Each structure stands twice: as C-alpha cells, then as structure tokens.
Amino acid sequence: MKPFAMNWKALHFGVEIEFVGGKPEVVELLPGWTMALDERQIDDTGEESGSELQTPPILWKDREQIREMLLRLHATGARVNWNCGLHIHVSLEPWGEEAIPDFIEAALQHQESVKNLFNTSEDRLVYCPPVTREMRDRFISAPGDAALRHTGRPQSHRCGINLAAWYDNRTVEIRYANGTLNYGEVIRTVEFCLRFIAAIGARRKLPCNPEQMAAELGVPLSGYPRPIPAPLWYRERIWLENMLVPIVTPIVNSLVRHSEILQILPRPDGLLVVVENSDGEIFRYLFHLSADGWKMVRKLPDK
Template sequence: MKSLRTDWRSLQFGVEIEFVGGTPETVELLPGWIMSLDERQIDDTGEESGSELNPPPLRWEDREQIREMLARLRAHGATANWNCGLHVHVGLEPWGPDAVPRFIDAALLYQEAVRALLKTSEDRLAFCPPVTREMRDRFRSERAEAALRHKGRPQSHRCGINLAAWFDIGTVEIRYANGSLNDDEVIRTVEFCLRFVAAIGEGRTLPGDPKQLAAELGAPVSGYPEPIPAPRWYRERIWLENALVPVLAPLAANLVQDGEILHILPEPDGIGVAIEDADGKLHKYLLHPPSAGWEVALAKMS
C-alpha cells in the first residue's frame, strides 16, 4: 500500500450545503452546481424547507465559487439552522482503494478529535455516528460498502467519517460540521478536511487532541460553524420516536422487506410511519393504535 505525499490543495472535493428557507428553485446556479430540491430540511416551525446545494468536483483554487453560491443563497433568504449540516467530500484518487483500510484506522484514532474540533451539535450526532472496530473487522473480510454502513435507522447509515462514500463516488465524506452559510466558516471547514485527508493519505501520525490536531495539520484551530441547539419540541419528537421505534420495528419489517423506520410523526388521523426499503424508496403508512394492536389505515409509497 503506497503512501503518496500530496499537496492538499490539489485534491478534488465537494461540499454539501444544507439550508432552510429561501426559494431554492429560483436560485441561479453556476455551471455544474446542483440544487437537490428533494433534499429538504426541517425549519423552526417543523415544516420541510430549503434544500441541499452541491457543487461539481472542485479544487482549492475554485473556492471562490463557494463564496459566490453562498452569497446567492443568502440573497434569496436562505439560512442554516440546527437541522442543517455541512458535509465535505474529498477524493481519494492519489491513493486508490488500497488506502481505504488506512482511512478506517484513522477514523478510529481521530474521529473524536475531528468531532470536537468541528463542534458537532448534540442534536446532529444521529446523522454522523462513529466508525467502530466491528466495521473495520467486517471490512477486512468483506471489502464491501455494506461493511462500512452503520446499522440502524436510515439517517444513521453514514458515519461521521464516511468511507462508504468511496464505493459511491470515490471519496471520503466528513459529516461532522454544523450547517452554515458563512463564507469563512465553510471555507475553513473545507480546508481542514483537505489537510486532514492529505495527511492520512500520506500515512502521517497525528495528535488526538483537537487543537493540536489542527495545529499539526496547519489548519485553523477555530472559526468553524457553531452548534445551534434544537428547539425543545424537536427533542421531544426524537425522544418519542426513539421510544416507539423498537415497538414498531417488527411491524415495519412485515410491511416492507428489509425496511427500516426513517421517522414517526403524529398526524390528525393517527401516527405516520415512514419506512425506507433496501433500495432507498420511502413507504409511508398511517397507523391507528387501538387497544387490541396496531392497525394499518393507509399506505403509500414515494
């Protein structure tokens, strides 16, 4: 397995910018940029809102495109709230597939330091669970994407340092940063991720302390997106969902083969349950909870 010294500025990257509000369907996009209108976020009222903005593959010299698109989002009234994240994909082209085990080991060593440096909000940890030693052991025997996917609800499949992205688009995805539409915060986050990936690709040993890690990499030690606490109603919703998921999981398995519960929401006529199948399709059911057991009142697929 080769250790190749690479200038972090030469690495290709992308950044997923989640936001709420605004009018994403009317934002003029730079060439190659994509507005994923089906990727909605939860705004402060509980409604689905905003979108996710994605660039074409960029290099450090292209970063002014990010500033331009952030300015356009802000001009259309978009903001980042507690539900939004900032996910940076960095290409592994200089090292190839043989480097994936090295990055898994690095995730085990440094993921807590990366999470602490980027100040991941407690309310977003479900979207970026840790890489585990069990995943590493499975990958050694299987060498497959499934070995690197976190088991559980669909929103928790991708780890904070997500090596499963290698099998999709040839990248490692770092998901720990909180959402932001601030130019400097987004660019600092990208710079840290590029420097970190380049160092792991080279096989460097890094400190486990967050600020020492940043200093060793030559990355900013502060100035990343600050955590925003979720409102009480959202936390209560998640507490209730977490309590109901084990109760409804057997029913979900009967309704959808290999299905996992994405979310549970109260609705005027019952309880709405969304179940994601193995292909990522969403199946929605309206349930009635009579005393004799759960009754399926309505089913639809989206």
C-alpha cells in the same frame, strides 16, 4: 497502503450545503452546481424547507465559486438552523480502494477529535454516527460499501467519516460540521478536511488531541460553524420517536425487509411511519393504536 504524499490543494473536493428558507428553485446555478430539491430540512415550525446546494468536484483554486453561490443563496433569504449540516467530500482516487482499511483505522483513531474540533451539535450526531471496529472487521472479511454503513438506528447509514462514499463517487465524506452559509466558516472546514485526508494518505501520525491535531495540520482551532441548539419541541419529538421505534419495528420489518425507520410523526388520522429500504426507496405507512397494539392500516402514496 503505501504512503503517498499529495498536496492538499491538488485534491478534488465537493461541498454539500444544507439550508432552510429562501427560494432554492429560483437560484441561478454556476456550471456543474446542483440544487437537490428533494433534500429538504426541517424549519423552525416543523415544516420541510430549503434544500441542499451541491458543488461539482472542484479544486482549492476554484473556491471563490463557493463565495458566489453563498451570496446568491443569501439574496433569496436562505439561512441555517439546527437541522442543517455542512458535508465535505474529498477525493480518495490518489490512493484507491486498497487504502480504505487505512482510512478506516484513521477514522477510528481521530473521529472523536474531528467531532470535538468541529463542535458538532448534539442534535446532529444522529446524522453522523461513528465508524466502529465491527465495520472494520466486516470490511476486511468482505470489502464493499455494505460493510461501512450503519443499519437501523441511528437514522443515518452514513458515518461522520463516511468511507462508504468511495463506492458512490470515489470520495470520503466528512459530515461533522454544523450548518453555515458563512464563506469563511465553509472554507476553514474545507481546508481542514483537505489537510486531514492528505495527512492520512501520507501516513502522517496525527495526535488524537483536537488542539494538537489542529496545530500539526496547520489549521485554525476555531472559526468553524457553530452549533445551534434545537428547540424543545423538536427534542421532545425525537425522544418520543425513539421510544416508539422498538414498538413498530417488528411490523415494519414484516412490510419492508432490510429497512430502517426514518421518521415517526403524528397526524390527525394516525401515526405516519416513514421507512427506507437498503436500495434507498422510501415507503410511507399510516399506523393506528388499538386495544391490541399498533397496527398498520394502509400504505400512503408518495409525496
């Protein structure tokens, strides 16, 4: 990649704001904004709740739109909990696909610093696994989004610095920030991401130490969304789920090829196993435990 200096304020970006509660169906949206009603989070009772509010591609000068939409969300009673995140997409179009290997190297060098600067909640790390050297090697051998996605556990294909987003919408997605509906915290996170990507695109040598990196980029060291600890019942659920995954995975693989288990949940009539294939299709199965081990008893209808 040839260094290309780009004013960070001239980079298009998008924000995905996860929340629980409120009344997402009735929020009046600004032009271009969307409410992803199929992106439900888990509220404090374990029920699916809230949604994900998404900006269109905007510029730094348009950031007041975010303030206005946050006010509208607050008015409906929306809030965030441990299950919510804040995802920032930054356009990579000034550099193009040929720059992806350099951004992979930058992710390998700086992802820990970004995670530490954002103080990513321990309970959210499963949704932002790290870029690996194996991904870099796969991409060099066969460029494409498949090389940049995780498979199997952890239960997210998308890395904390998600370069596979280039193939979806010509962006890089930074997923490490905790959830927030506070405008100041959102904007500080956006500014960091814009400055960080602009610096990588210009091939600036950034320190790996979070404090030094923040100083070099000219961004605050604090004021980003704070981590919210998950309740014990949720952590216990995840521990149990992680123990069950290796047991039911062979059965799932015989049902859906190239799939991963998204959720395992107890139900009065058995164990609900939610599976996603490589095309993003969701399948739901009911499992029972018998003397011969776990068995799939029937496929469940979509919600």
